[in-house]
Amino acid sequence: MVKIGVLGLQGAVREHVKALEAAGATAIIIKRVEQLKEVDGLILPGGESTTMRRLMDRYGFIEPLRDFSKRGKPLFGTCAGLIMLANHIVGYDEPHLGLMDITVERNSFGRQRESFETDLSIKGVTDHFPSVFIRAPHIVEVGPDVEILSEYHDRIVMARQGNLLACSFHPELTEDSRIAGYFVQMVKEAKEKINA
């Protein structure tokens, strides 16, 4: 069984733990850098990216998370977590982790529609996934190694680059654990490779 961490500095943490368990993984909440060595993959949850960055700096997570990724361990960023992974953020000079070859724009679905739910088709998962968007970012542009997994009204809302997975919405806020299952499978495959 794979063990997957959920970064627990801020945001929608417990819901991810539940979804991972429903998808057959062991899940632990990560609050200290030393805990990273216990897990085979990590979820960066939704929340508020500027707050999350401040806490990552305070607890020294930036470099250890880059190392984690370099060692071939998968990361999955949802909503604010997607913003943490991106190489470029529209309107900002510097990225946060800067691991994934994507450009993201924050809060891109308009104020009057701050939060909504819609049915999305997600490549490799299902044609119908109930997706909750909360002040969500979207992916403006992807590099050549990035596979687009889902779009909503011509905006990219889910993508994968090797061991990096990112989506604009909150898959953990619905009962459907198939996206968590997709990530669990990524982590299993990465673990086999690392141990081979």
Ligand SMILES: NC(=O)CC[C@H](N)C(=O)O
């Ligand atoms: N639900 C979310 O994670 C919202 C993300 C938030 N609007 C940000 O820019 O960080």
